[in-house]
Amino acid sequence: MKTLRRYEEASGQEINKDKSFYLASNYIHDSRHNMIQRLTCYRYKSFPFKYLGCPIYSGRKKICYYTDIARNVMNKIRGWQGHVLSPGGRATIIKHVLKSQILHILAIVTPPKTILEQLDSYFSNFFLEKSVKKNKYHWSSLRNLCYPTDEGGVGFKNLTNLCKAFSTKRWWMFRVANNIWVKFMRAKNSPRSHPVSKVLESKHSAAWKEMMHIKNNIEPYILWKINDGDSSFWWDNWIGLGPLGAYINGNRKPDNMKIRDCIKDEAWDINTITSLVPNNLLNHIKHIPISDKYINDTPVWTETSNGTFTCSSAFNSISKRRDMDNMWKDVWKKNVQFKMSFFLWRAIKGPLGIKVGCHSIAYTLKEWSNFQNKNDIQRILCQVYMKKRGATVDMKWQWHKICSYMEDFRPRITSTPVIWNKSPEGLLKINTDGSSNITKRNAGIGGVAALYDLNWYKQNNVTNCILEMDSLMTVNMMKGVYKPP
Incomplete structure (x- = not known):
């Protein structure tokens, strides 16, 4: 409590005692509870509880x-x-x-x-x-x-792969960092043995079990660049093929053996390495460079180009991948609406849900990808679908039929009537919208017309006027609702 009071005095922040509580064993006596509550003014609370929406509990993971x-x-x-x-x-x-x-x-x-x-x-x-x-x-x-x-x-x-990616991040931090959490986890779970050689036991915590389940899949992606040789000779992946302990049978693999024990005069001690590893690995180790001995060994994440760990790269390494197909690149494009690309996706996959036979679209897209000078296939198919809405599109797609549909298609042009209301008496009203004259081949832009009208008002001292515009943003800026950029 003295430490907490010193913190309040130094920081100027006061601990909210109504939101604070203490945790204790379920087997302590009531008199001990009363003493703790009297000294701390905190209430007692048992597991489980929530902190920032995350459940904190003791024991097994429950639904x-x-x-x-x-x-x-x-x-x-x-x-x-x-x-x-x-x-x-x-x-x-x-x-x-x-x-x-x-x-x-x-x-x-x-x-x-x-x-x-x-x-x-x-x-x-x-x-x-x-x-x-x-x-x-x-x-x-x-x-x-x-x-x-x-x-x-x-x-x-996939949520399961997301959880595995975050577990991968925790294992990466546990292997390369040296903060309080890492020191606690090492002292609790692997105080004397290397974490890679550690065997999972039933008494371990749920957090440690998740990390142990993921370590065998992630360790091959963690490569140690040799500098001072402080990494483990048997259990750190410094040869790029996984830990050496996985290639050697028997119990002659001490966890405390370092890589520096096999380095002599900033070069490999071939005699020592020969007595430890087989000949096929010896030739591979000879070509591994040794860098600056005054720098700690550097961990490298091999799934990124710069060697830095990212959750996205971990997610990609965990997820099951399929072969990339240029057809799907043609279906999903940024300039095509999602609903139209999704419609084509459903048509290609088969479960369209409506009586429209578009299974041949997949064949069409694959054939279209073979042409070097190809157009936007989404635009063509979507326009054809919108034109033939309500009819069945079940014909066999061929090149000459696609060309005929392209030539016969005419977009539907719509027009909206605009009414010009007469201005009240005594007021001058000018429309500033863009216009064009087909016979004289002249066209005016709305922004240029608006600027010309304002200058004309100013030169002729016209104050009673009405200015009509089709830009709501400009009108609000003139009224003072928006601030001009």
Whole structure:
């Protein structure tokens, strides 16, 4: 308490005792509770509790600790359920609103598999315009949606792979950092042995178990650049092929052996290395450079070009990938609306949900990609679909038929009548919209006309005037509602 009071005096911040509490064992006596409460003025609270939305508990991971996370997401979805949203709007909400709501929790802990499956079900039902409470037939599984667009997916990210990516980040920090959390985890879980050689036991905590499950998949991507040789000779990946301990059978692999023990006069001690590793690895080790001995060994993340760890690169290394197809690059383009690209995606995948036979679109896109001088296939197919709305598009697509559709297609031109109201008596009214004269081949731009009118008013001292414009932003700036840039 003396330390807390010194902190309050030094920082000028006061600890809120109403929001503070203390944790203690369930087996201490009531008299000890009374003494702690009298000295600290804090109330007693037991596990589990929440801090910044993250459940803090002791013991096994239970589903009941994470039900509030799924409930908050479901309530958020219900708020958007009644809105009329396009597929692109729903995809944007899922990517940037709903998943960002739980992203900080996934970065710290990994929810149970049941909670992750429940969240995936909520996202899938919302994207497919289904009720949150009712599970209906899905024309496409979420597994197919959670692929990059150039691999045949929609661009969603799988929550399970996201959790694995954050576990990878924790393992990376545990291996390369030296902060308080790393010192605590090493002293608690691997005080005498190397963490790579550590065997998982049932008594370990849930956080350590998650890191141990991911270490075998991630260690090959962590390469140690040799400088002072302080890395482990057997268990750090400094040869680029994984730890040496995985290639050697037997128990003659002490964890405290360093790489510097095999370096002599800033070069490899071949005699020592020959007695430890087989000949096929010896030739590989001879070509590994040794850098500055006054610098610590540097960890390099091999999945990025600069060697720096990123969660996106970890996510890509964990996720199952498909072969990239140029057809999907033609389907998903930035200048095409999401709903039209998504329509083509559904047509190619098959589960279109309506009686329109567009399965030959996939064949057309693949054939179109073979032409070097190709046009925008999305524009052609979308215009053809809009022209033939209500009819079945089930013919076999051929080159001459596509050309005929292109030649016969005429865009629908619409016009909107504009009424010019007479100005009140005593007021001068001038319209500043852009205009054109086909016979004289003259055209005026709205902004130039507006500037000319204002200068004309000023030169002729006209004050009683009405200025009509089609730019609401300019009108608000003239009225003082907006500040001009």
